[in-house]
Amino acid sequence: MRLLKAVLLSIVLMTILVFPIEKNAMTQPISEVVIVGQGIVVPSSGMAVLSSSADEGTEYTVRIFDPERGRAVLERNVTGSFRGRVFLKHSGPYYLSVGSMTPVTLAVRVINRYPSVTVLNIRYCLGGVSALLLAVILLVEGRKR
Numbered sequence: 001m002r003l004l005k006a007v008l009l010s011i012v013l014m015t016i017l018v019f020p021i022e023k024n025a026m027t028q029p030i031s032e033v034v035i036v037g038q039g040i041v042v043p044s045s046g047m048a049v050l051s052s053s054a055d056e057g058t059e060y061t062v063r064i065f066d067p068e069r070g071r072a073v074l075e076r077n078v079t080g081s082f083r084g085r086v087f088l089k090h091s092g093p094y095y096l097s098v099g100s101m102t103p104v105t106l107a108v109r110v111i112n113r114y115p116s117v118t119v120l121n122i123r124y125c126l127g128g129v130s131a132l133l134l135a136v137i138l139l140v141e142g143r144k145r
Contacts, residue, residue, distance in 0.1 A: 001137070004137065005134065005138070008137070012127055042088055042110055044113045045091060045114050046114060047085055047112040048064070048108055049084075049085055050074075050085070051081075051107045052078065054078075054100065054105075055102060056080050057079065058102050060077075062082060063099065064094055065095040066094055068093075073086055096108060
């Protein structure tokens with residue numbers, strides 16, 4: 001019984017302690033520079049700030065593709081420089097591409113990151129059930145004495 005109480009207590013404590021640690025990790029931005037076309041793995045949902053530069057008059061296409069949903073999140077035809085924002089709805093891979101015959105540099109910075117709803121639901125359920133079981137065990141033990 002002591003082992004079960006220790007396990008449940010540790011799950012409850014870890015659930016509570018992970019929030020400040022996660023908040024600190026989520027405030028750190030993710031930055032990438034795309035020269036040709038490549039993928040970027042985003043560990044959480046968030047706002048992506050895009051900035052591209054090319055020679056004046058250069059026409060190119062900036063595209064962010066979400067392979068999980070099978071569609072483009074952003075597809076924009078641009079001339080010259082471009083600045084924009086796009087919301088990345090989930091964690092995971094996104095593919096960024098720049099379609100141009102001349103060199104174009106695309107910088108991506110993910111800010112305002114959030115944990116996904118699935119992760120939060122798992123965390124809340126696990127912590128809540130563990131706290132409830134611990135409370136029941138402690139209540140039953142208290143009545144026995």
